[in-house]
Every structure is written in structure tokens, then in C-alpha cells.
Amino acid sequence: MLDFKNLSPNNLSFFTALALSLPVGIAFYWISQNWYAGIIAFAITLVGSYLLIRFVLDSFIYRKIKLIYKFIYLTKASKKEEMYYKYILPKKSIDEVRQDVEQWAEQRKAEIELLKNNEIYRKEFLQNLSHEFKTPIFTIQGYVDTLLNGALENPAVNRKFLENASRNVDRMVNLINDLDEITKLESGEQPLYKENFIIQDLLKDVFETLSIKAASRNMKCLIKKGCEVPLYVFADKEKITRVLINLIENGTKYGKQGGSIVASVYNTDEHRVLIEISDDGIGIAEEHLLRIFERFYRTDRGRSRNVGGTGLGLSICKHIIEAHGQTIHVRSTIDVGTTIGFTLESRKD
Structure with missing residues (x-):
């Protein structure tokens, strides 16, 4: 059974031409009282109107739809795509084209959401990384400045300050090593020896x-x-x-x-x-x-x-x-x- 809700351009052209040709053929028969003249008029009108309507659909509607598909794929059409535009796309109904565009829109929406989430994650990561490094660096800077400003000559505090600075250096080294390990794991540079x-x-x-x-x-x-x-x-x-x-x-x-x-x-x-x-x-x-x-x-x-x-x-x-x-x-x-x-x-x- 034909689905009138999902007509292809060819089907739509044919049924529109048929709707125009029937009254023309009946009118010619009524005027001439000749079945042969009515059939000839019907056939000529059917073929002519079908070709005209098909040409209009292809030129003014599906040409625009082809542009939409090119924007969707964002590439210069390859030979395979040109074949698709020429032979497969014209057989699709408007509803099928709408579904393709809606599916593309959903995919783009998902990609945009992913990019937004990745951007948020990137900002958070950089903020956290900055904070993790800033704390030990400022601590080391404070100890070094204090030592250079005279505490170096004070045996009661100089060793303690140097030990605290050393602990913060160790913290930074551990941080860099951990980041390096994650990077290697992500890139597959660290092989597994199972x-x-x-x-x-x-x-x-x-x-x-x-x-x-x-x-x-x-x-x-x-x-x-x-x-x-x-x-x-x-x-x-x-x-x-x-x-x-x-x-x-x-x-x-x-x-x-x-x-x-x-x-x-x-x-x-x-x-x-x-x-x-x-x-x-x-x-x-x-x-x-x-x-x-x-x-x-x-x-x-x-x-x-x-x-x-x-x-x-x-x-x-x-x-x-x-x-x-x-x-x-x-x-x-x-x-x-x-x-x-x-x-x-x-x-x-």
C-alpha cells in the first residue's frame, strides 16, 4: 500500500500530473465526444505535466536540498557523493530528508555539548594544575627568601627551612611524575607486561x-x-x-x-x-x-x-x-x- 505521507519526488510528480491530466482528458472527451481524443489529451497532459513538475521539484527544491546535504557533510562532493545526489537522494521523500537533517542536528548538538564539557574540564584542569604547583612554589620561595634575608646564618632555623623546602620540591617532583605517567598511559606509550x-x-x-x-x-x-x-x-x-x-x-x-x-x-x-x-x-x-x-x-x-x-x-x-x-x-x-x-x-x- 502506497504511503502518501512519504512520497518520493517521482511519486509526487506523477500523482500531481495525474490529478491535472484526468480533468483535461475528460474535458476533451466531453467536447469531442471521442474517446481517442480524450485519451490522447490525457496522455500528453500527463507526460508533459509530469516532466514539468519533476523539473520544477528537481530545480527549485532538491537543488536546495543537495546544498543542505553538502553543508551537512562539509566536504567537496566525491564521485560517490555525486552518485548519491544524482540517483539516491531524488528517490527520498521530504520526510526522509527531514529525518536525515534532524539526525545530523542531533549529532551536531551532541558534539557541541561534548566540546562545551571538554572546555569546562580543560579550564578546571588548568586552574587545579596552577593551584597544585603554586602552593609548593610559593612555599619554597618563602623559605628561600627568609634564608637569604639572614635566617641562613641562624642554625636554629636554617636546617628546618631547608627540610621544608625540600619536602615541597619532592611534592612537585611527585606531581610531575604522576602527570607524566597519566600522559603515557593515555597515549599508550607505557606497554603492559601481562x-x-x-x-x-x-x-x-x-x-x-x-x-x-x-x-x-x-x-x-x-x-x-x-x-x-x-x-x-x-x-x-x-x-x-x-x-x-x-x-x-x-x-x-x-x-x-x-x-x-x-x-x-x-x-x-x-x-x-x-x-x-x-x-x-x-x-x-x-x-x-x-x-x-x-x-x-x-x-x-x-x-x-x-x-x-x-x-x-x-x-x-x-x-x-x-x-x-x-x-x-x-x-x-x-x-x-x-x-x-x-x-x-x-x-x-
Whole structure:
């Protein structure tokens, strides 16, 4: 059944010509009382009006539509596109052309939104980067100026000032190293050296490495009961060690005094292993959860800086996990705690 709402130019030309030709043919028959004359008049009018209407549609409507398509694609038409404009486009109905234009408009809108979001992110990133560097630089400048203005000769303060300046230099070096690592991960310059290893063994090693920090806050680090069965993963052991150190170190910073950090390991299917690190600390407000993996993003800027770090740890974790082709996620409730989990590929034989 013909859809009159979606007529092609050819169909529209034919039905318009038919509507004009029928009364002309009937009129000729009525005047001449000759069927042959009526049919001839009908046929001549049908062909002539069809060609005229088709020419008008092509010249004045579809020529404009072709220009719209050229603006959409923003390129000089190739041979393939010229074939499209000549043979395929004229067969499309006005509604189909409208749908194409609406689809293009939606795509452009999405691209513009993405560009706006990227611009906002770029501005925030530059502001944060400036602030992260400005703080240690001004601190170092203050200590150096004080030393040059006479404190250098005072043994009671000169060593302390130099040590404080050195700590701020170390902070800047760590910041640059972290930024460099993220850049290399994003560009793929850091290759992954994957191997099979037991994830629980790596967790125990990281717990041991951070045992002094955990003990300073009377915190326990342990593997959840029921998750002790050894599970092999296929990943870059060194980089996953970095991820676990960052996550567990965050737990020691933001977990509650005398609390615990619990690691859980689950075999989700034949292809992936899920690792989760949970604390029972201050938690993260819901409005921050979607952004905590961004560079320099801090849920509480003052408190975050007081506990140290470059503000790039979670961003590095995200890039490492995504470089493995896996995902990382977060769940958190204020004053209950935070769980950050990620997947890794199961053992490969």
C-alpha cells in the first residue's frame, strides 16, 4: 500500500500530473465526444505535466536540498557523493530528508555539548594544575627568601627551612611524575607486561608494605572471609600493585581511626575477576561519585591536601585499569564507608 505521507519526488510528480491530466482528458472527451481524443489529451497532459513538475521539484527544491546535504557533510562532493545526489537522494521523500537533517542536528548538538564539557574540564584542569604547583612554589620561595634575608646564618632555623623546602620540591617532583605517567598511559606509550599471578598474594604484599601507615591509625588490613581461595589474574603486576597501593593508601587516609580496610576478590565469570577495596571511613557524597576519577578532583579540598597526595592517584588507577581493557567503579555512603572495585582478566593458559 502506497504511503502518501512519504512520497518520493517521482511519486509526487506523477500523482500531481495525474490529478491535472484526468480533468483535461475528460474535458476533451466531453467536447469531442471521442474517446481517442480524450485519451490522447490525457496522455500528453500527463507526460508533459509530469516532466514539468519533476523539473520544477528537481530545480527549485532538491537543488536546495543537495546544498543542505553538502553543508551537512562539509566536504567537496566525491564521485560517490555525486552518485548519491544524482540517483539516491531524488528517490527520498521530504520526510526522509527531514529525518536525515534532524539526525545530523542531533549529532551536531551532541558534539557541541561534548566540546562545551571538554572546555569546562580543560579550564578546571588548568586552574587545579596552577593551584597544585603554586602552593609548593610559593612555599619554597618563602623559605628561600627568609634564608637569604639572614635566617641562613641562624642554625636554629636554617636546617628546618631547608627540610621544608625540600619536602615541597619532592611534592612537585611527585606531581610531575604522576602527570607524566597519566600522559603515557593515555597515549599508550607505557606497554603492559601481562603475566599470571595470584591476586591475593599481591594484596598481602601491599598490606605488608602499608602496614606502618595502617598501624599509625590503629587500622586493620585484611582479606574478606570467603575470598581466600587463590584466584589467578592475567595483568601487569607492577601496574596493578600501583593501583592497590593507591586504593589502600586512600583507605588509611580516609578510613576511621581504629577501623579496617577489607579486600574482596570474586570470580565473576570465566573471563573476569572482581577486586574490591572497602573502608569504613568518612565516605563520599553522591554528587562527587561521578567525578572522583578526574585529575585533581577533590571532594574536600582543604582536608584532602592536609592528608597529602597529588590528587592524581585515582585518575592513575582509572587509566591503568582502562589500559587493561577493564572497568573501575565506586560505591560510597557518608559516614559508612567507600568501596572501590575493578575487574581484571582471568588467568590465561
